[in-house]
Amino acid sequence: xxxxxxxxxxxxxxxxxxxxxxxxxxxxxxxxxxxxxxxxxxxxxxxxxxxxxxxxxxxxxxxxxxxxxxxxxxxxxxxxxxxxxxxxxxxxxxxxxxxxxxxxxxxxxxxxxxxxxxxxxxxxxxxxxxxxxxxxxxxxxxxxxxxxxxxxxxxxxxxxxxxxxxxxxxxxxxxxxxxxxxxxxxxxxxxxxxxxxxxxxxxxxxxxxxxxxxxxxxxxxxxxxxxxxxxxxxxxxxxxxxxxxxxxxxxxxxxxxxxxxxxxxxxxxxxxxxxxxxxxxxxxxxxxxxxxxxxxxxxxxxxxxxxxxxxxxxxxxxxxxxxxxxxxxxxxxxxxxxxxxxxxxxxxxxxxxxxxxxxxxxxxxxxxxxxxxxxxxxxxxxxxxxxxxxxxxxxxxxxxxxxxxxxxxxxxxxxxxxxxxxxxxx
Amino acid sequence: xxxxxxxxxxxxxxxxxxxxxxxxxxxxxxxxxxxxxxxxxxxxxxxxxxxxxxxxxxxxxxxxxxxxxxxxxxxxxxxxxxxxxxxxxxxxxxxxxxxxxxxxxxxxxxxxxxxxxxxxxxxxxxxxxxxxxxxxxxxxxxxxxxxxxxxxxxxxxxxxxxxxxxxxxxxxxxxxxxxxxxxxxxxxxxxxxxxxxxxxxxxxxxxxxxxxxxxxxxxxxxxxxxxxxxxxxxxxxxxxxxxxxxxxxxxxxxxxxxxxxxxxxxxxxxxxxxxxxxxxxxxxxxxxxxxxxxxxxxxxxxxxxxxxxxxxxxxxxxxxxxxxxxxxxxxxxxxxxxxxxxxxxxxxxxxxxxxxxxxxxxxxxxxxxxxxxxxxxxxxxxxxxxxxxxxxxxxxxxxxxxxxxxxxxxxxxxxxxxxxxxxxxx
Numbered sequence: 001x002x003x004x005x006x007x008x009x010x011x012x013x014x015x016x017x018x019x020x021x022x023x024x025x026x027x028x029x030x031x032x033x034x035x036x037x038x039x040x041x042x043x044x045x046x047x048x049x050x051x052x053x054x055x056x057x058x059x060x061x062x063x064x065x066x067x068x069x070x071x072x073x074x075x076x077x078x079x080x081x082x083x084x085x086x087x088x089x090x091x092x093x094x095x096x097x098x099x100x101x102x103x104x105x106x107x108x109x110x111x112x113x114x115x116x117x118x119x120x121x122x123x124x125x126x127x128x129x130x131x132x133x134x135x136x137x138x139x140x141x142x143x144x145x146x147x148x149x150x151x152x153x154x155x156x157x158x159x160x161x162x163x164x165x166x167x168x169x170x171x172x173x174x175x176x177x178x179x180x181x182x183x184x185x186x187x188x189x190x191x192x193x194x195x196x197x198x199x200x201x202x203x204x205x206x207x208x209x210x211x212x213x214x215x216x217x218x219x220x221x222x223x224x225x226x227x228x229x230x231x232x233x234x235x236x237x238x239x240x241x242x243x244x245x246x247x248x249x250x251x252x253x254x255x256x257x258x259x260x261x262x263x264x265x266x267x268x269x270x271x272x273x274x275x276x277x278x279x280x281x282x283x284x285x286x287x288x289x290x291x292x293x294x295x296x297x298x299x300x301x302x303x304x305x306x307x308x309x310x311x312x313x314x315x316x317x318x319x320x321x322x323x324x325x326x327x328x329x330x331x332x333x334x335x336x337x338x339x340x341x342x343x344x345x346x347x348x349x350x351x352x353x354x355x356x357x358x359x360x361x362x363x364x365x366x367x368x369x370x371x372x373x374x375x376x377x378x379x380x381x382x383x384x385x386x387x388x389x390x391x392x393x394x395x396x397x398x399x400x401x402x403x404x405x406x407x408x409x410x411x412x413x414x415x416x417x418x419x420x421x422x423x424x425x426x
Numbered sequence: 427x428x429x430x431x432x433x434x435x436x437x438x439x440x441x442x443x444x445x446x447x448x449x450x451x452x453x454x455x456x457x458x459x460x461x462x463x464x465x466x467x468x469x470x471x472x473x474x475x476x477x478x479x480x481x482x483x484x485x486x487x488x489x490x491x492x493x494x495x496x497x498x499x500x501x502x503x504x505x506x507x508x509x510x511x512x513x514x515x516x517x518x519x520x521x522x523x524x525x526x527x528x529x530x531x532x533x534x535x536x537x538x539x540x541x542x543x544x545x546x547x548x549x550x551x552x553x554x555x556x557x558x559x560x561x562x563x564x565x566x567x568x569x570x571x572x573x574x575x576x577x578x579x580x581x582x583x584x585x586x587x588x589x590x591x592x593x594x595x596x597x598x599x600x601x602x603x604x605x606x607x608x609x610x611x612x613x614x615x616x617x618x619x620x621x622x623x624x625x626x627x628x629x630x631x632x633x634x635x636x637x638x639x640x641x642x643x644x645x646x647x648x649x650x651x652x653x654x655x656x657x658x659x660x661x662x663x664x665x666x667x668x669x670x671x672x673x674x675x676x677x678x679x680x681x682x683x684x685x686x687x688x689x690x691x692x693x694x695x696x697x698x699x700x701x702x703x704x705x706x707x708x709x710x711x712x713x714x715x716x717x718x719x720x721x722x723x724x725x726x727x728x729x730x731x732x733x734x735x736x737x738x739x740x741x742x743x744x745x746x747x748x749x750x751x752x753x754x755x756x757x758x759x760x761x762x763x764x765x766x767x768x769x770x771x772x773x774x775x776x777x778x779x780x781x782x783x784x785x786x787x788x789x790x791x792x793x794x795x796x797x798x799x800x801x802x803x804x805x806x807x808x809x810x811x812x813x814x815x816x817x818x819x820x821x822x823x824x825x826x827x828x829x830x831x832x833x834x835x836x837x838x839x840x841x842x843x844x845x846x847x848x849x850x851x852x
Contacts, residue, residue: 021447022780062708066698071766073773122711129666135559238664240555272492282488285548340497347499347518354448354781
């Protein structure tokens with residue numbers, strides 16, 4: 001059966017996937033707008049708006065919205081990324097119609113009342129404080145800032161205290177009015193559902209918001225225009241551990257080599273048998289948490305390593321990480337590692353797609369980011385096709401790029417960081 | 427089909443559940459031993475051992491264990507609680523035999539080599555540092571300590587820096603030898619599996635460890651012997667937010683009222699429509715994260731509220747929380763709230779049991795904690811049967827008990843805390 005798509009007037013896309021064996025349905029209304037679409041003065045607007053829309057609609061108060069969803073034991077939530085915003089509900093299949101209606105109502109008709117803007121501003125400021133109190137979260141934002149200086153991708157999704165404090169109702173309403181248009185939206189539904197019935201529910205829920213026949217806004221594309229070199233960023237915290245991220249800019253979504261990079265990532269720091277886990281944790285006991293990861297945006301990305309360790313061990317950890325990366329840059333990974341990484345991706349892919357929530361996420365994101373859907377057999381075949389030569393080339397190319405880094409920890413200043421850290425950024 | 431159980435020689439129980447529609451299998455080897463079984467001098471032994479056993483077996487190195495699991499994209503991990511330890515793997519159904527063999531090998535034959543003890547000691551100390559750097563995690567441990575002073579339940583699962591630093595190989599080996607016996611163990615397997623085939627795999631994997639015919643060790647029971655009154659605990663942190671937990675001791679697992687307490691919890695602070703979420707976040711914007719929760723142990727438990735807020739708002743947050751609890755103590759919850767809470771529990775229960783991992787957790791825990799298995803229809807019926815009068819009685823009884831509390835935040839000392847906090851503990 002696979003993924004089914006219907007495009008409604010106004011350019012709204014509805015994508016669905018039937019998931020055998022489940023009694024649930026996941027409904028996501030995706031909007032192709034995120035923090036990279038904000039100007040600096042409204043940094044955090046997409047995320048702020050995501051909060052605000054839940055506060056009321058013309059026919060429902062925030063309490064009524066919450067009561068309806070709690071009453072059936074469903075989950076109602078939303079998240080904002082650099083490029084997309086998703087409002088979603090996970091419910092029993094019997095409650096599909098309610099979920100489609102409720103989530104659509106919030107997205108389309110969420111009001112931005114002055115009193116709510118001020119209340120929710122406080123909540124977002126609390127969320128910023130929470131992020132600041134979690135060294136690993138803080139480091140994550142800091143690292144992306146170090147990798148994309150003076151570029152919209154580098155700004156934190158949540159905004160800054162200043163931008164959130166000064167955001168006005170009219171800025172948020174205008175952001176909503178201009179960006180939340182049906183041609184930028186995808187309704188993704190997965191679970192024990194039927195495509196035609198789901199489309200009818202969406203038509204009814206969107207009603208007058210559908211508009212005239214227009215094409216959906218094309219997927220994001222283009223080449224990255226990140227000109228500034230990656231930097232070293234440091235924030236002082238009186239923490240027990242020092243937290244380090246370092247890495248390079250990687251491929252955008254449409255540049256290819258996606259699976260070769262995933263294989264490299266798995267072998268370097270993706271699992272328990274990866275080089276970093278073995279060298280840093282298993283052989284030396286230097287960290288509890290150490291891993292590599294890949295971020296992918298439309299036109300750029302990042303490949304990075306994280307480790308948290310005792311401050312006095314940061315120099316050693318950094319040296320070992322850099323040695324592991326240097327070795328991979330010059331020699332690539334072994335054929336055994338490549339085979340194991342492929343197995344890891346294959347298994348992870350299949351195991352990760354059993355519930356309706358992850359299916360909904362996959363098809364919603366895929367429709368917005370790629371405009372098409374690959375079935376799992378096809379994806380598995382693509383993973384199989386990657387050669388270790390391609391992985392070696394990717395390692396060689398990426399790891400020759402300029403590095404950026406970020407540290408959160410108990411040092412007086414960036415100058416007090418170990419020289420192995422300071423020399424990462426050339 | 428439901429849950430099937432076979433008891434093998436040595437008292438080892440194998441419980442399985444077929445999950446329709448999935449292509450995966452989850453295997454958990456549960457041991458009925460946790461941090462409450464430790465003496466103070468070996469605080470953290472159960473958790474330390476959980477780490478250590480992965481380091482090698484007579485036939486596998488840590489690297490080989492990791493490679494086998496990574497090669498099929500499976501997940502291999504473990505967790506330790508106050509009462510149980512669980513080693514588990516989540517794999518594709520084709521890899522079931524490997525997973526049963528691997529997890530059993532680690533649990534039964536994991537070696538405790540001196541070099542590994544010292545390496546893993548460093549990793550556990552890093553984990554303690556991580557916990558210390560996360561205010562909400564730190565608060566969680568602090569609060570349970572406040573609720574169960576001088577009682578094994580009050581000690582942190584992870585141990586202390588002192589106990590972990592001084593733990594010896596022979597203490598850990600002896601803990602393993604005495605506690606990890608088949609009569610205290612349950613192998614729980616859920617997914618696309620067959621009971622008889624699974625039992626055969628377990629028999630082969632356990633081999634000579636099964637031993638003679640004995641009865642399984644009975645479930646934990648008994649009445650709580652927590653004599654000391656709950657306390658107020660404070661840890662200073664230069665954090666942006668102040669973090670507060672407060673609550674009362676609640677029922678042990680076999681005391682009844684389980685679902686009435688769950689309904690109370692849902693209505694007070696379980697979801698978006700709950701009183702605490704509405705009063706603290708939606709109406710006043712004082713917190714991003716605020717909720718209530720229930721901890722249940724064999725012979726005691728806790729009902730508690732968490733909130734994170736700006737330090738200058740802690741007094742107001744505490745006052746509002748106490749007012750909400752006082753009102754519920756005197757008036758109970760409304761019939762609407764009771765009905766909604768039931769719906770929430772029903773939906774959450776069904777939605778939460780779609781994947782093999784959560785099924786495995788449910789049957790493993792149920793076998794160790796209750797020694798029996800209720801099917802979901804039966805559980806749903808029990809939720810339905812609860813009357814609002816029972817919920818009112820539970821609220822009245824529990825909330826009249828002495829309160830304990832814990833705070834992590836930027837105050838000079840416990841004496842500087844707002845009086846609304848200090849007066850929680852009478």
